[in-house]
Every structure is written in structure tokens, then in C-alpha cells.
Amino acid sequence: MTTTPSIPVVQGAKKTSLRFDGDALLLSRPHEEARIPLAAVGRVLAEGRSVTVELTAPAGSVPSAHRIDGTSEAAATMFAAAVNAALPGAAGRDTTVDGADLVEARTLSLSRRARKLRIIKRGSYGLLGALVVAGVLVCALGDPFVLIMLVPGGVVGTAGLAAGANALANWYREWRLVRHGVTTFAAENPQEPGTYLYVDPAGLIRHVFTWPGRMGVKISYDSRDPGNVVLPRAALLRRGEFCAGLFLVLLGLGAYASAIAMAVLTILDPTALDGPA
Secondary structure (H helix, E strand, C coil), X not given: CCECCCCCCEECCCCCEEEEECCEEEEEXXXXXXXXXHHHEEEEEEECCEEEEXXXXXXXXXXXXXXXXXXXHHHHHHHHHHHHHXXXXXXXXXXXXXHHHHCEEEECCCCHHHHHHHHHHHHHHHHHHHHHHHHHHHHHHCCHHHHHHHHHHHHHHHHHHHHHHHHHHHHHHHHHHHHHCEEEEEEECCCCCCEEEEECCCCCEEEEECCCCCCEEEEEEECCEEEEEECCCCHHHHHHHHHHHHHHHXXXXXXXXXXXXXXXXXXXXXXXXXXXX
């Protein structure tokens, strides 16, 4: 099924979207997707920058609703008008049944990129937390003046480690798929420039996005997880990313280790950094 061109996709806050897809509305949130058949929709309300999908319900009961905030006011108004106009012709629609029973929802697992960023974020929070503890100890037991060097060193070290870890993770994923995955070509979809299609070993058609204008692009995917796909870059670019990531990690380790060593030294001996008398 394809999205009706005249009905805009409603983009809301926190990566939430709502679109019309044939005989249903598709609601997408970061960790959840819901398919709401038109037969389950009582009406769609546009209120400023919000869109509310109110479901059908038995007489006397409060209808369930799905609300999206932070939308474009113009898009919300157009979307609501178009869907409401399509509701009377929806197959099997009965406004006296509980529309919530017809909604199909599923929880989405975190993507590989989201999992990677979550690990890096948690590691960064841990390093910054250790930096705060070191700063408190320095103020209480050592020389507070050392904070002038401790804080920048710790922040630079944490930022370097986070950026370097991200670069090395990207490099390793591409290196592994190019070396151990399946390399083939994906053909551009004429109806959607920039969307390239390939068929996995199970016969499922999958897609990958990149710059439009080419008839086909080389891709590499994981044979055990065909959705894990990359567009291989030139070897020079991959090596450049590896070197940059390694440099940032070493820089971060050096800066952070120096900051913590300085904190420990001044706690053990508050006069250690005063220099000769």
C-alpha cells in the first residue's frame, strides 16, 4: 500500500508521526508502532499544533484517543479534514463498537545505532560522574584551585572517548560487513529516488537510502541479519575514520587519566602541585 499524496504526513514532537496508509492510520513513536484501521476511527481533531485520533466507542463510554503534539498547524488541519472525509466510506465501520479492540500495536526493539549511542551515552555519564566525585574530593581534601585544570581535562577526555568510540564502532561494523558479509548491488526504485532495493536470501525486498541518481549501488549486509546493511566506502575513507577514532580515544584516555591523576595527587598531598618554595 502507498501513502495518499494529497494527505500530509503529520510529524510531531519526540520523533512521533502519523500518516494515512490506504485503509488505516499508522502511528509511529520511537519505541512503538500502531495501525489504526479507519473502521476504528470516530473522528480526527486538529487543535492548533496537536492532532487527536478519537476512536469509536459504545454509547455512554469515553472513547480512547491517540494524541500527537508539536505538529505543523497547517498539516494537522489538512490531515484531519482529509481523514474525516474518508471515514464514511471505510469498510466495516461501526461507530458503536470499541475501536481500541481493532488497533494493532507492537513494541519496537532498539536499532543498532540506538543501542550503540545508548552505551556511549551511559559510559560518558559514568565518566562525568567520576569527574564530579573527584572534584568534590579535591575541594574537601585537596586544593580547590586544581579544579581549574581538572574540569577541562575531564570534559575533554570524556568527549574524546565518546567521539572516538563512536568512530571506531562505525568503522568496525563496516569492516566486518565488507569482509564477512554478503556484498551485492541494490537497484534504485524509480518511484522513490534515493531509495535502493535489494533482495535478501529469504526473498524479502529490503531498502537502503543514499544519494539519488545512480542506477545501482554496492551494498554489504549481514547474512544472519540482512537488515544490517552498509554502503561500503573507499578503503582510504575507512582507514581515515579508524585513525581518527583511535587518535580521539588515545587523546581522551590521556586527558582523562591526567585529570584523575592530578586529582588523586592533590588529595594525597595538597601541596604537591605548589612547586618548590
